[in-house]
Amino acid sequence: MVAAVDLFTEQGYDATTVTEIAERAGVTKSTFFRHFPDKRELLVAGQETLSVLLADGIGAAPADAGPLQAVAAGLERACAEMGPANRELGPRLKAAVAASAELQERDALKSVGLAAAMTAALRARGVPETSAELAAELGVMAFKRGYARWADAAPEVAGGLWEHARDALEELRTAGASLT
Amino acid sequence: MVAAVDLFTEQGYDATTVTEIAERAGVTKSTFFRHFPDKRELLVAGQETLSVLLADGIGAAPADAGPLQAVAAGLERACAEMGPANRELGPRLKAAVAASAELQERDALKSVGLAAAMTAALRARGVPETSAELAAELGVMAFKRGYARWADAAPEVAGGLWEHARDALEELRTAGASLT
Numbered sequence: 001m002v003a004a005v006d007l008f009t010e011q012g013y014d015a016t017t018v019t020e021i022a023e024r025a026g027v028t029k030s031t032f033f034r035h036f037p038d039k040r041e042l043l044v045a046g047q048e049t050l051s052v053l054l055a056d057g058i059g060a061a062p063a064d065a066g067p068l069q070a071v072a073a074g075l076e077r078a079c080a081e082m083g084p085a086n087r088e089l090g091p092r093l094k095a096a097v098a099a100s101a102e103l104q105e106r107d108a109l110k111s112v113g114l115a116a117a118m119t120a121a122l123r124a125r126g127v128p129e130t131s132a133e134l135a136a137e138l139g140v141m142a143f144k145r146g147y148a149r150w151a152d153a154a155p156e157v158a159g160g161l162w163e164h165a166r167d168a169l170e171e172l173r174t175a176g177a178s179l180t
Numbered sequence: 181m182v183a184a185v186d187l188f189t190e191q192g193y194d195a196t197t198v199t200e201i202a203e204r205a206g207v208t209k210s211t212f213f214r215h216f217p218d219k220r221e222l223l224v225a226g227q228e229t230l231s232v233l234l235a236d237g238i239g240a241a242p243a244d245a246g247p248l249q250a251v252a253a254g255l256e257r258a259c260a261e262m263g264p265a266n267r268e269l270g271p272r273l274k275a276a277v278a279a280s281a282e283l284q285e286r287d288a289l290k291s292v293g294l295a296a297a298m299t300a301a302l303r304a305r306g307v308p309e310t311s312a313e314l315a316a317e318l319g320v321m322a323f324k325r326g327y328a329r330w331a332d333a334a335p336e337v338a339g340g341l342w343e344h345a346r347d348a349l350e351e352l353r354t355a356g357a358s359l360t
Binding site: 133 | 286292
């Protein structure tokens with residue numbers, strides 16, 4: 001994944017071939033294709049994993065948890081899977097996305113997909129539609145804002161992604177409660 | 181625009197040529213190209229117009245208006261430009277987007293662009309970053325939800341887009357104020 005993102009940044013998403021990604025990653029092309037039918041799948045795969053983790057965490061929240069508490073449980077579940085390698089990917093991914101219109105579109109669609117997964121998990125808990133969509137949207141914003149801060153922090157003080165996402169969600173909740 | 185969206189729905193976005201769009205719309209290909217360098221620009225043009233209207237309305241809101249009141253002023257400004265032709269486009273656009281991965285990505289990026297335009301207009305009013313991003317996100321959600329309801333309503337009772345967007349924004353504000 002790091003190999004692919006670096007290549008996208010260096011020479012653009014469109015110009016990067018699967019052969020180059022496999023070479024840089026030090027795996028054979030057939031190994032790469034077994035996991036990812038095409039280079040776009042590299043990006044989709046991450047989204048699906050994340051969606052499942054978020055939905056699992058939301059579903060496993062206590063029955064009396066409010067929508068945002070359930071979203072927090074989803075974020076905590078997903079963040080628990082994100083380690084230093086994910087943190088180091090942050091700035092590279094940001095540079096690659098900034099350089100490619102296609103990756104920007106993919107990234108925007110990823111947010112829509114994550115919001116939809118969280119909305120569905122909240123609806124399954126009986127949360128009304130408007131509250132579910134709104135809480136899911138806040139969850140996506142908190143994840144992105146938390147991830148950006150985590151990736152920007154110096155390694156020795158970065159801590160875990162969850163702390164940053166939790167703080168970001170709390171800030172959004174506070175701001176939302178007083179919006180006029 | 182109706183001609184283009186109908187063709188995207190009938191035969192897919194990728195398979196539709198600019199020549200076919202111009203023919204269906206009853207204009208020459210050179211007229212079409214003068215306005216839209218390529219078919220993707222058809223979609224981008226609408227987003228830019230909408231962004232400008234939203235930002236203008238937000239900028240022109242009274243100085244003492246809160247972030248959501250300013251967003252409402254932006255929505256009212258943009259909705260004032262949307263007539264029956266925009267309403268009729270709704271279901272067609274929805275069908276075309278549902279049928280095309282490329283249009284889904286484009287549509288997701290459009291929402292990001294609208295939110296960014298509203299965030300910038302709110303920041304220019306001195307709204308703090310978190311509140312600005314959140315209010316802009318609520319504005320995009322209200323616009324999309326209002327538009328969907330407007331497009332779904334029977335023509336004789338549909339009214340204007342603004343009423344639907346205003347109601348949707350108020351619902352989101354109420355839901356946001358009580359999220360736990």
